[in-house]
Amino acid sequence: MIGFCEFKPMVETQTERKIKILRTDNGLEFVNKRLDEFLRKYGIVHQRSVEYLHEQNGVAERIFRTLFD
Numbered sequence: 001m002i003g004f005c006e007f008k009p010m011v012e013t014q015t016e017r018k019i020k021i022l023r024t025d026n027g028l029e030f031v032n033k034r035l036d037e038f039l040r041k042y043g044i045v046h047q048r049s050v051e052y053l054h055e056q057n058g059v060a061e062r063i064f065r066t067l068f069d
Contacts, residue, residue, distance in 0.1 A: 002068075005038055023047040023063070 002010075008019055022039060024030035026048050039046050 004035060007067075008042070008044075019044055021045045021047055023049070025049050
């Protein structure tokens, strides 16, 4: 699976737009120091959904699944 660090330049090249916000659930693949430093370096806001709130987590999961399918 492609990581966000590889995904960002690919999407920005194809769309000619910058990623401004990354919205994720609180999954361990998105909550780590390396990703936080990467997002800060490029000025990307990281919005995390509230834990155990299925309404928010479902939105993030559907968007993520749509992007990678």
